Amino acid sequence: MTPAARVQTAIEILDRIRAGEAAEKALTSWARRARFAGAKDRAAIRDHVFDALRQWRSAAALGGGENGRARMLGLLRLQGADVEALFAGQGHGPAALGDAERATGRLPEGAEAWDLPDWLADRFAADLGSGAEATALALRTRAPVFVRANLLKTTRDAARTALEEDGVIARPHPLSETALEVIKGARGLTRTRAFDQGLVEMQDAASQAVSDLVPLSGAQRVLDYCAGGGGKTLALAARAPSAKFEAHDVDFARMADLPERARRAGAQVERVEAPTGLYDVVMADAPCSGSGAWRRAPEGKWRLTPDRLDALTAIQREILDTCAALVAPGGWLAYATCSVLRAENEAQIERFLAAHRTWKQGPSRRFLPEDGGDGFYLACLQRGAA
Numbered sequence: 001m002t003p004a005a006r007v008q009t010a011i012e013i014l015d016r017i018r019a020g021e022a023a024e025k026a027l028t029s030w031a032r033r034a035r036f037a038g039a040k041d042r043a044a045i046r047d048h049v050f051d052a053l054r055q056w057r058s059a060a061a062l063g064g065g066e067n068g069r070a071r072m073l074g075l076l077r078l079q080g081a082d083v084e085a086l087f088a089g090q091g092h093g094p095a096a097l098g099d100a101e102r103a104t105g106r107l108p109e110g111a112e113a114w115d116l117p118d119w120l121a122d123r124f125a126a127d128l129g130s131g132a133e134a135t136a137l138a139l140r141t142r143a144p145v146f147v148r149a150n151l152l153k154t155t156r157d158a159a160r161t162a163l164e165e166d167g168v169i170a171r172p173h174p175l176s177e178t179a180l181e182v183i184k185g186a187r188g189l190t191r192t193r194a195f196d197q198g199l200v201e202m203q204d205a206a207s208q209a210v211s212d213l214v215p216l217s218g219a220q221r222v223l224d225y226c227a228g229g230g231g232k233t234l235a236l237a238a239r240a241p242s243a244k245f246e247a248h249d250v251d252f253a254r255m256a257d258l259p260e261r262a263r264r265a266g267a268q269v270e271r272v273e274a275p276t277g278l279y280d281v282v283m284a285d286a287p288c289s290g291s292g293a294w295r296r297a298p299e300g301k302w303r304l305t306p307d308r309l310d311a312l313t314a315i316q317r318e319i320l321d322t323c324a325a326l327v328a329p330g331g332w333l334a335y336a337t338c339s340v341l342r343a344e345n346e347a348q349i350e351r352f353l354a355a356h357r358t359w360k361q362g363p364s365r366r367f368l369p370e371d372g373g374d375g376f377y378l379a380c381l382q383r384g385a386a
């Protein structure tokens, strides 16, 4: 496909997304019909679509309209591309630009320039103060690719060398002693020996840093209560090989890949439908708005509503209270979200501590996307000894 044909395809996919279709579904259904498209075409179109979703409002302002064509025009202007060459009416590319389109478009202002809905821009300003703009702007960019060196099997340096043998270049990242940022060859990562043999796992650097802070020393029984695909479970298991790890999720099917991932990583993890007894450490990586990870999943910015956020905070409260009852005296509850919003983070912990007077707050930290990894929040809470 020519660069212009890729742009036209992105325009059509953006129109489907605008009509309500999920981005992944719109991309997959196009890819199924487009047998002629090669891997590079698919990757380039995906990049256009996700860039446009990250910069949805500013692209519309600069392109002078709300539809896919205007947004791609605005996005390409933002990126400094040669729009006359791409919108030239050639082959399968977009129709040639008209004079009105050439004249249209303006610089985005306020919440448009932050690429957030108005209500969320207000929340960012209230919750993040003078840092709000930097966080909003960081969320408009592509996320780096990170892996975690699996200390059960290797060191960070050896993992880096193994990746390099297969053409994947990575460098240490300061957020965690296990984090490697992939700077070349990311698309081939899962075909490397390092991945196949479990020397590395895909995991965001801040997610690794969160796992590093969970107090595990002396822990015998550890429960990951919201395990999902098991990213946190495996990172914790690599730090405490002698502890017994159990993984739970309200949706058991979400843990479908966990046994295979654990086998590759050389970790022992048991999946449990219903946690029983008391644990030394309970990790609650709660469902959240995902606002810290909107570089990876930018649709979330536009789909989140105040009502949905309220529903999420209610679920988080319930999870915190359920998990508290599973922690042994003197043990820890590690509450995490990949959100930067106060309602899901600090406000939850303030409420919890007010309601659970014998608990104390231990290691806690907020990570922001401008630190390099996703935005995350962690609060470790210790139950009073019996």
Ligand SMILES: C[S@@+](CC[C@H](N)C(=O)[O-])C[C@H]1O[C@@H](n2cnc3c(N)ncnc32)[C@H](O)[C@@H]1O
Pocket: 225, 226, 227, 228, 229, 230, 231, 232, 233, 248, 249, 250, 251, 254, 285, 286, 287, 288, 315, 319
């Ligand atoms: C942020 S994701 C977990 C990501 C995972 N820990 C990782 O690091 O890969 C949150 C998970 O919580 C699960 N969940 C949602 N509500 C829950 C509940 N009430 N109890 C337990 N798990 C829940 C979801 O199914 C989802 O898999």
